[in-house]
Amino acid sequence: MNTFYQHRASNITPRQQAQQQAEEAMDGFIRYSKRACAWIGIGLFVVVIGCNNGVDGTGSGYNGEQYSPRIN
Numbered sequence: 568m569n570t571f572y573q574h575r576a577s578n579i580t581p582r583q584q585a586q587q588q589a590e591e592a593m594d595g596f597i598r599y600s601k602r603a604c605a606w607i608g609i610g611l612f613v614v615v616i617g618c619n620n621g622v623d624g625t626g627s628g629y630n631g632e633q634y635s636p637r638i639n
Contacts, residue, residue, distance in 0.1 A: 579587075
């Protein structure tokens with residue numbers, strides 16, 4: 568919302584006008600940040616689910632023979 572004309576129409580000091588503009592900018596930044604974080608979270612969720620949560624078919628079983636030290 569462009570409030571330039573609203574500020575010009577009312578008699579407010581430059582300090583008050585700057586404060587209002589800063590509050591509007593901060594509100595917009597917070598809104599944008601929340602939306603960006605939500606979309607990033609949704610995207611990561613979709614990627615993790617799309618990759619079957621890292622399941623590679625081995626059942627995450629431990630193979631002791633593969634990691635046993637060789638004694639000669």
